[in-house]
Amino acid sequence: MRVKICGITKVDQGVAITQLGATALGFICVPSSSRYVTSSQIKSVIQALPSKIDCIGVFAEATIAEITQVVSQTLLSGVQLHGSESPEFCQELREKLPEVEIIKAFRLKNAEYLSQIPAYFNFVDTFLLDAYHPQMLGGTGITIDWNILKEFNSPSPWLLAGGLTPENARQAIEQVRPHGIDLSSGVEKAPGNKDLDKVAQLFRVIGNLGADL
Numbered sequence: 160m161r162v163k164i165c166g167i168t169k170v171d172q173g174v175a176i177t178q179l180g181a182t183a184l185g186f187i188c189v190p191s192s193s194r195y196v197t198s199s200q201i202k203s204v205i206q207a208l209p210s211k212i213d214c215i216g217v218f219a220e221a222t223i224a225e226i227t228q229v230v231s232q233t234l235l236s237g238v239q240l241h242g243s244e245s246p247e248f249c250q251e252l253r254e255k256l257p258e259v260e261i262i263k264a265f266r267l268k269n270a271e272y273l274s275q276i277p278a279y280f281n282f283v284d285t286f287l288l289d290a291y292h293p294q295m296l297g298g299t300g301i302t303i304d305w306n307i308l309k310e311f312n313s314p315s316p317w318l319l320a321g322g323l324t325p326e327n328a329r330q331a332i333e334q335v336r337p338h339g340i341d342l343s344s345g346v347e348k349a350p351g352n353k354d355l356d357k358v359a360q361l362f363r364v365i366g367n368l369g370a371d372l
């Protein structure tokens with residue numbers, strides 16, 4: 160199972176979280192976020208990692224040129240689109256960056272929001288289902304109503320996000336059965352400052368649960 164820890168801002172924390180077992184790190188490339196990091200900060204973290212894991216840049220309403228510039232300045236392996244990017248935008252990005260994983264995030268207010276997703280099936284590699292907040296784009300700590308995901312079927316793998324913590328992650332995985340999970344504020348001391356004890360607790364709690372799914 161993929162475990163993505165998002166909102167990495169510090170080299171030592173990126174290294175420690177990789178050693179604890181994360182399969183992906185997320186870097187917030189949205190300037191208005193308190194977890195925002197520059198290309199140079201991203202590169203410093205990635206160059207220090209002890210093993211090769213997925214490194215994902217998170218963007219919202221950025222232009223194709225802005226995204227490709229950050230990817231070319233860093234060693235990002237994937238791009239997460241967290242705004243209202245269209246299927247056409249994803250298609251164009253895929254043509255520009257054929258080797259880069261494209262993750263499209265959806266912020267779900269209710270079950271009807273899931274109906275937007277099929278239009279993206281041909282243009283993205285992975286989906287990320289996150290909680291809806293009227294003012295904040297992500298890292299909100301709000302949990303999705305997992306019941307609305309019972310009917311969700313996707314030909315592509317998908318990650319469950321939104322308010323996951325070491326306390327509820329195991330139940331979420333067992334109930335929702337995603338291909339992976341994404342956590343940010345649930346393993347933080349403050350925005351952008353990860354709590355390594357909580358990250359370690361997370362990996363103890365989920366153990367090798369992924370192997371059973």
Ligand SMILES: O=C(O)c1ccccc1NCC(=O)[C@H](O)[C@H](O)COP(=O)(O)O
Nearest residue numbers: 165192296297298299300321322343344
């Ligand atoms: O985390 C942010 O500050 C952020 C800002 C703008 C767009 C996206 C952002 N985060 C995206 C993520 O992938 C988070 O990990 C996801 O929203 C889950 O966050 P949380 O509920 O805190 O676990």
